[in-house]
Amino acid sequence: MNQTPRIFLMLLGATLLFHITLNYMDKNIADFETVPLPPKKIKKINSNNPIIKVNAKDRNTWMLVEFTTGKTIQISEREAETDKIGQANWDLGFSRTKIISNGGKTNPFGKTGIINLGLVNFDDVKSAPKTGYVQDHRSLGNLINKELAGWYNYRTRTHNIESKRNVYALKLNNGIFMKMRILNYYCSQKDNECRSMLCTREEAACLTIEYVLSQPGSQQFLDTLHVKNIQSQKNLIE
Template identity: 65%
Template sequence: MNPTPKIFLMLLGATLIFHTALNYMIDNIEEFETVPLPPKKIKKISTNNPTIQVNAKIKDSWSLVNFSSGKTHSVADNKAREKAFQEISWDLGFSRTKIITNGGATNPQGKTGVINLGPVDFDKVSKAPRKGYVEDKISFGSLINKELSDWYNYRTRTHNIESKKNVYVVKLKNNRFMKMRILNYYCGKKDEECRTMMCSRQQAACLTVEYVLAKNGTEQFPQNIAGSNLAHNIDSSTNLN
């Protein structure tokens, strides 16, 4: 028996089924588009200290953070930035993985500097050093602070970022001191989860920064902040647009 007619009928039937399904989807495309995605699983990062989450997703823009007030300003990375750096009250600026300070080559009027203490116990840093603070410089046409430039590890296999969780002491422009460390770089995932899988660009540059400000006029960092109303858990899946 010649199998050709049987094969032809099978292909014809499959074609009819395909077109029927396609026509149904076209007629009901709005229903498919409005079906909500399942909610993201929320992962918590616990800390006993104040935190701030910084949206640094825009490559050609700086998110300038004032840690005393908790306010953030977005400034385009263009010729007008110099004026904005001088007029806005800010401490650190973030753009993707880059971090600058309100001092040195970035803004000589700011006087902000940084010391990298390395991966020490954050809560055991009780006093700010009196000297040794490094200000921003220009390197190959870009603003850079060498104390902050290597705050992360870059994984070549997955092309993802993981914070070294170093502790930094920052001397602010008003002679106030702050200690800080970057807890996480992603929204919705912990840095260590990206070691074996590629985390998306949309999830990146959503930095969670832990910080403690010294008491005004002193170099001492307050202890036992866990009992204050500033201590909280960070919802690392917060959507920052």
């Protein structure tokens, strides 16, 4: 039996159904436009130590963070050049890839200092150095801390930022010591996933930071088991 007529009728029916569907969608396009897209799946960054996530998307403001309390204050670039920056309790300030500390030229009355320990195992850092903490200075008119200035790699092919994951020792404004490591820069993607694709600016500047505080009066960092009971393990600062 010749199958050609049957195949022709099947193709004709499929074409007719396709056009009916298109016609229906065209007349009811508003219904399809208002259907929300599924939420973007956010890649979680895990650590056995406390993690804090800082929203530093606004390039015209600084997000100031006090790590011992988790409190923040957002100030403008202009306010950062006034006495207002010295009236708040904070340790580090974030604006996109830029990071400042509460000391030196940023705030002469602040006491925060930083040491870049390099690419070492985070959990192997058991105590903070006694001396050598660097405060902010001014370079070409910009506030900068040289220990933190090179915390990331910039990939020219995809224009993405990727943390070097260096470990930093800090003497905070209240005298407590802290070690920290920047784990990630993007809000919903991991840094290394942006090596092969373009991650947009809207997805950037949500810094994920791993940190451990010392006990007051001590330079020793608690081990992970004690840290879980004392410090908040997951915080989102916006």
